[in-house]
Amino acid sequence: MALTNKKIFFYGPVGGKNGKIVGGGESGNKKTIFILKKLGFQLFLIEKPYPIKVPFFNFFVYFIQLFFVYLKFFFKIFFNKALTKDKIYFHLSGFYGHLIYIEWLYIKTCSFLNIKCIYEIRAGGAIEIYLNSNFIYKFFFKSILINSTKILCQGFEYIGFVKSVANIDAVYYPNFILDQFVYSYNSLDRNNSSIIQMVYFGRIAPSKNVDFILDICNNISNNDFICEIIGEGTPDYVQYLNNRIQILGLEHKVFILPPKNSQELFEILPNKHFFLFPSIEKREGHSNSLTEAMNFGVVPISSYAGFNPSIIQDSNLLINEYNPVNYANKIISIWDSKMWEMYSFQCSNIVKNNYTESVIKSTLYSLY
Structure with a gap:
């Protein structure tokens, strides 16, 4: 039975134009999207942009890309929340690191709008990056954990890590085979x-x-x-x-x-x-x-x-x-x-x- 009154906004990398970029993150996200659709949820994809190589301006252009996608997301999810009676959810495929601040903005926005959000900790660098980062990074990372409705962990090793940082019971969500x-x-x-x-x-x-x-x-x-x-x-x-x-x-x-x-x-x-x-x-x-x-x-x-x-x-x-x-x-x-x-x-x-x-x-x- 299709759960047509439940909408999931999914944010993460899925391969860029024509799906040409293929990696573990893209593969995992596509499988998650496949299952969510199979379960009958209405799914809206907000694709994380990939950096465009522009001489001397790489970082600036990438920042503009990220923020522009966020603005499109904000207006879309805001009006869905305000104008429909559908149950709205947000699923963020997180890669933290230099992306932690824009990911925090997404999670904090959903928290402010009282939208349930899932933060998925992907890849294998979360613990090392956290331990070797300054207090500002640690603050934003912990804030994401606290403001998320549920935390998914790609690695079983992350379960204890999340517990130690934010005293939250995370859910193991590994890569899988269809x-x-x-x-x-x-x-x-x-x-x-x-x-x-x-x-x-x-x-x-x-x-x-x-x-x-x-x-x-x-x-x-x-x-x-x-x-x-x-x-x-x-x-x-x-x-x-x-x-x-x-x-x-x-x-x-x-x-x-x-x-x-x-x-x-x-x-x-x-x-x-x-x-x-x-x-x-x-x-x-x-x-x-x-x-x-x-x-x-x-x-x-x-x-x-x-x-x-x-x-x-x-x-x-x-x-x-x-x-x-x-x-x-x-x-x-x-x-x-x-x-x-x-x-x-x-x-x-x-x-x-x-x-x-x-x-x-x-x-x-x-x-x-």
Whole structure:
């Protein structure tokens, strides 16, 4: 039954014109919007603008963009509140940091208008930024928490943080997989393989430590394996990686492939054994790639960056030091001890029990 008398104003990045900008934030927001519409809510999107590169005036132009979008939001939500009997809600996909002040303005406006608002803490840098910021930033961040009707946290690690800052019980709202893409688990074909199939997919960037993946592969070169690195990176960095592959003599074992769409990716993943994820990204949040890999029973061998520990839920699959030998030894140990299938089934179940549309939908529904 459509809840036609409930309107949700949603603010956040969704990809810009034609949806060309694609990242974890955009992907997560699009899924949230999809579910809210599916639940029958009327949804009005207020898209956070992206900076326009203007020589010498970047910051000024970006500020004008942000404020102009806010003014459009204010008049739209004000008149909806004043002229209709609809129940109005506001959902802000928050990225704090330098955006904290404009986000505060949105939340404070809704609080003033007596509109229920949801503040969603996304990405993985909230704690570090808060602890390393001055009292002004901390004041605005805490004010957002206090003036919001409900706080959603992308990372389980944020629950205690919100409690310590504002004595508020937040709700865990992780990234998730749409039900249509949830994999019906079957590992038998992969488990009988004589070749270890490894994969990384996502942004090909230094912060994702893709170069380190080559070092891992170089330390298991005595074993029969294939590693595919799938994604988009700058031409210079991709060329650097290809050169290193040649130098290390891995050209018949490691392959860099262009980005794949969801359908293509989901045809590749059921044949993979390990997802290599030695990220050193300072603001690593809940990686969509990590969840998607685990959905298909691909076992992650991961760093402790971001929310990886609470997502993977097994310290045996997490490596504390950035030592390629440790990563390689972990892969070989799991494979040679015939433990891969157990870990694979475990990972698939973690996703099905925690990170699917069906699980998350009830959380969203309860907020409105």
